[in-house]
Amino acid sequence: xxxxxxxxxxxxxxxxxxxxxxxxxxxxxxxxxxxxxxxxxxxxxxxxxxxxxxxxxxxxxxxxxxxxxxxxxxxxxxxxxxxxxxxxxxxxxxxxxxxxxxxxxxxxxxxxxxxxxxxxxxxxxxxxxxxxxxxxxxxxxxxxxxxxxxxxxxxxxxxxxxxxxxxxxxxxxxxxxxxxxxxxxxxxxxxxxxxxxxxxxxxxxxxxxxxxxxxxxxxxxxxxxxxxxxxxxxxxxxxxxxxxxxxxxxxxxxxxxxxxxxxxxxxxxxxxxxxxxxxxxxxxxxxxxxxxxxxxxxxxxxxxxxxxxxxxxxxxxxxxxxxxxxxxxxxxxxxxxxxxxxxxxxxxxxxxxxxxxxxxxxxxxxxxxxxxxxxxxxxxxxxxxxxxxxxxxxxxxxxxxxxxxxxxxxxxxxxxxxxxxxxxxxxxxx
Numbered sequence: 001x002x003x004x005x006x007x008x009x010x011x012x013x014x015x016x017x018x019x020x021x022x023x024x025x026x027x028x029x030x031x032x033x034x035x036x037x038x039x040x041x042x043x044x045x046x047x048x049x050x051x052x053x054x055x056x057x058x059x060x061x062x063x064x065x066x067x068x069x070x071x072x073x074x075x076x077x078x079x080x081x082x083x084x085x086x087x088x089x090x091x092x093x094x095x096x097x098x099x100x101x102x103x104x105x106x107x108x109x110x111x112x113x114x115x116x117x118x119x120x121x122x123x124x125x126x127x128x129x130x131x132x133x134x135x136x137x138x139x140x141x142x143x144x145x146x147x148x149x150x151x152x153x154x155x156x157x158x159x160x161x162x163x164x165x166x167x168x169x170x171x172x173x174x175x176x177x178x179x180x181x182x183x184x185x186x187x188x189x190x191x192x193x194x195x196x197x198x199x200x201x202x203x204x205x206x207x208x209x210x211x212x213x214x215x216x217x218x219x220x221x222x223x224x225x226x227x228x229x230x231x232x233x234x235x236x237x238x239x240x241x242x243x244x245x246x247x248x249x250x251x252x253x254x255x256x257x258x259x260x261x262x263x264x265x266x267x268x269x270x271x272x273x274x275x276x277x278x279x280x281x282x283x284x285x286x287x288x289x290x291x292x293x294x295x296x297x298x299x300x301x302x303x304x305x306x307x308x309x310x311x312x313x314x315x316x317x318x319x320x321x322x323x324x325x326x327x328x329x330x331x332x333x334x335x336x337x338x339x340x341x342x343x344x345x346x347x348x349x350x351x352x353x354x355x356x357x358x359x360x361x362x363x364x365x366x367x368x369x370x371x372x373x374x375x376x377x378x379x380x381x382x383x384x385x386x387x388x389x390x391x392x393x394x395x396x397x398x399x400x401x402x403x404x405x406x407x408x409x410x411x412x413x414x415x416x417x418x419x420x421x422x423x424x425x426x427x428x429x430x
Contacts, residue, residue, distance in 0.1 A: 003053065006293055007044035008300030009362045009390055012423055018055040025164055026138045028054055029419065036422040037160045039104030040079060044303045045390025046423035047159050048107075054164065056106055062086065063167060070172035071129070076106030076165045081239040081287075088237035088279070092172040096124040097283045099335075101239060106165040111387035112157035112348045116205040116227065116283070119340040123348060125156035127171045134164040136419035154410045157348040159386055161411060161420045161430060177233030180205070180282040183226045183274045190220025190318055197224065197338045197354075204228050205282070207337050212321060212358060213330040220321055222336065223270050227282055237279060244290040248298045286333075296361045304370055305349075305357035305385040306377045307339055313354040316380035320356060320373055327369050331358035346403040346410070349385045357388070367391065389424065397428045404430070 003014045017032075019025050028035065035052035059077035066072075070092045074083070081101040083094060098113040107113075112125045121127075130144035133155055143152035155162045187193040193208055200206060205227035214221045286292050293301070308316035317336070324330065335357045342351040360366045374396045377384065383400025384392050398404050408430060411417040424430075 003049050004300075005045055005049065005390070006042045007302055007390060008293060008296070008298070009302060010046055010300075010423075012046060012049045014049055014051055014053050016053045016055055018058055020058045022134070022140075022166070025054065025134055028052065029134075029136060029138055033419055034421045036420060036425075037106065037110075037164050039077065039107035040102055042100060042103050042107070044301075044388045046427070047386060047389065047425075049423045050421055056104065056164075059166075060104075065090075067092075070174060071169060072172055073167065073169045074105060075167045076104060076109070078105050079103070080105070080108065084237045084279070085239065087172060088175070088178055089235050091174055091176065091235055093175045093279075094124075095121055095127045095171070095173040098124075099284065100287055101280070101284050102287060105168055105170075106160075109156055109165055109168060110158060110160045112343075112345055113387070114337075114339070114350050116207045116337060118350055119201060119206065119338045120204060122340060123157075123343060123345075123350060125345060125348070126343060127173075128156065129169040129171055131155065131168040132166040133162065134166055135414065136163065136416050140166065150410060151414075153345045154347075154407060156345040157386075158345075158407070159347065159422065159425065159430075161407075161422070161425055162414070162416050163420065175229050175235075177230040178235055178237055178279055179230045179233050179276050180227045180279060181230050181274060182277045182282055184270050185224040185226070185273070186270055187220075187222045187224060189214075189218055190222075190314070190321065193220055193222040193224060193336065194314055194354075200224075200226050201338065207335060210321075210334045210336045210356075212324050212334040213328070214321075215325045219325065220318065225282075230276060240280065240288065241290045242288045245292055245294040248294045250297065296359065299362045301359050301361045302366070302370065302390045303333075303357060303359050303388040304373065305355060305388045306373070306382050307349060307351055307355040307385075308353050308377065308380045308382040309351055310353040312380040312382075316376065316382060317354055317356055319376050319380070323369070323372060323376065324358070327365070329360060329366055329369055331360055333357070333359045346407040347386060347401055349383065349387070351383070353382070355385075357385075386424070392428070394428050397430075 032052040036050035037054045038048040056077040059075040064073040096115045203226040208222040208224040210222040337355045339350045
């Protein structure tokens with residue numbers, strides 16, 4: 001059957017196998033090779049596709065919840081949205097939240113996701129107390145920072161290539177309200193944007209929408225949004241979708257003029273400096289639009305996310321924005337984040353510096369532009385996010401991920417490379 005990702009690019013061939021029990025999983029392992037696990041199919045590229053795709057969505061049960069200590073044990077197929085609906089009323093929240101709540105816990109671990117607070121708390125897997133992993137031979141092991149440590153550090157951010165994540169135990173963070181105090185700063189250019197980030201490095205959350213088509217003196221002008229949990233208020237949470245994209249937009253709708261208009265409106269509509277917003281509005285603004293990926297047309301889009309180390313961040317981000325602005329291939333979604341220190345997981349994306357994420361509709365000019373951006377990222381010793389990747393080269397991966405060979409060796413030693421292989425891992429020789 002034909003499979004397509006959230007980015008609708010690329011399209012690949014594969015078989016989908018929904019599973020419920022451990023026996024279902026072992027049956028697939030004994031019958032199939034070249035397989036990968038998939039959560040809610042929100043990956044942008046080909047990382048969750050293989051000849052055989054194991055669909056984990058039905059494995060979504062909560063196993064235990066200590067409401068006093070904030071320790072949650074659950075199956076890997078549970079969606080973050082469902083988790084939040086259960087834990088927020090009890091005064092808890094996942095310590096790290098990505099840009100969408102419609103991904104699974106297993107996907108969050110396999111990608112070692114980060115959020116708007118990485119500069120303060122790190123990645124999702126730093127709050128995973130332990131996980132259970134089914135190996136290619138059907139054996140189940142428990143992994144943590146103290147038990148089967150090598151397997152833990154390869155599995156966290158391992159893109160599902162070390163085995164099947166069955167369930168996990170996670171340490172939650174306490175909250176007193178379902179609202180965030182959001183403070184917005186409109187900046188004049190990239191230098192001003194960096195100044196605002198640096199002045200507010202102690203903010204719990206920080207993120208910037210950036211006008212990627214601005215040029216010259218306005219290059220890098222942004223709206224920087226800071227966030228703090230409110231200390232009083234209601235404790236309830238319900239995922240809400242307010243709009244639906246009913247069809248794929250024609251490709252001509254998304255062009256440099258429409259993007260410029262959108263950027264102009266977004267920049268100038270920001271009036272209030274401080275306001276109280278709900279959790280979903282702050283963390284997951286795009287989740288309010290069902291099928292928002294259709295706005296990029298039937299040809300699909302790629303998300304390009306890189307991180308540039310702190311000592312080169314300003315020069316590197318400036319070089320990237322100049323190249324994007326000159327190309328006139330802008331993005332509605334352009335997000336800049338301050339990142340904290342790297343962790344010990346072999347393929348974890350974040351490093352201390354700044355991350356830039358953009359969406360581009362797919363065409364020949366876009367793919368040529370992204371190849372050019374890759375060279376800039378390599379020049380400044382940065383790397384690309386495997387979770388968002390649909391087209392990077394093996395050379396770009398090896399340049400950015402210094403532990404890539406250690407990861408390959410782990411796969412060989414455990415023979416997981418004989419069973420778990422996505423289209424992405426084959427392309428990147430992982």
